[in-house]
């Protein structure tokens with residue numbers, strides 16, 4: 001009898017990761033004999049861990065803070081991984097490891113699932129310039145969407161705008177920019193339980209606009225509630241969290257797992 005396939009999430013700290021719940025749900029659902037471990041690797045041990053990962057018993061890993069850039073230095077990268085220089089999903093490719101960043105593709109899959117009419121509507125405005133904003137802005141730009149960035153710290157908005165060939169919007173010019181926005185994405189931590197509110201007036205948005213929030217706790221943020229009340233298509237952050245995990249699952253187990261209401265309920269029960 002062969003040993004169960006072993007995969008996991010590497011980070012520090014890693015004990016709060018919800019990834020094991022997602023994968024264990026899929027293992028049960030598809031009858032897969034596998035283990036998904038939380039693998040705690042201290043920052044100073046990251047280099048050695050990823051340099052020798054191909055020699056380990058792991059079929060692949062997800063990666064979270066603070067190891068995404070180190071992981072990228074020890075894997076064959078796809079286009080997204082190369083552009084971002086940081087990855088969160090690794091799998092075996094012959095004798096070596098290959099990797100990608102699945103946050104951006106997870107975000108696009110979530111948009112396609114929750115607001116399929118978003119494509120081809122026009123420019124995106126991304127609020128924020130942290131790690132999540134970079135992945136989302138990059139994925140949108142790679143799809144040919146014109147991207148604008150607004151961030152409290154404008155120097156970071158400029159850096160991200162340069163990366164995606166986009167434009168910077170000054171935070172105090174948001175009302176003007178909203179009038180020309182087809183897709184508004186909150187990639188700041190504002191609106192998350194414990195953070196401050198995202199104070200934004202959605203009334204200038206065109207009627208066909210889509211509003212996406214990467215924050216998933218609470219699931220229905222004040223931004224999404226306001227967007228729905230105004231009749232805009234609204235996309236929550238849980239979809240991105242779940243869809244980004246499908247990329248590793250496909251690489252490791254050769255099939256695309258379902259992201260459905262049952263899985264959403266499993267995850268929501270952990271909040």
Ligand SMILES: NC(=O)c1ccc[n+]([C@@H]2O[C@H](COP(=O)([O-])OP(=O)(O)OC[C@H]3O[C@@H](n4cnc5c(N)ncnc54)[C@H](OP(=O)(O)O)[C@@H]3O)[C@@H](O)[C@H]2O)c1
Pocket residue numbers: 103127128129130131132133151152153156187188189190192196214215216237238240241242244
């Ligand atoms: N749905 C998913 O799968 C998913 C994945 C990743 C992240 N997220 C969520 O996305 C959010 C951002 O995550 P991250 O990893 O990008 O975090 P991060 O790198 O720490 O970036 C935080 C961003 O929020 C902005 N911000 C924080 N406090 C602010 C304030 N008081 N006023 C204005 N802007 C403020 C920061 O602006 P400055 O640059 O000015 O500090 C920065 O742009 C979090 O809520 C996270 O939970 C969701």
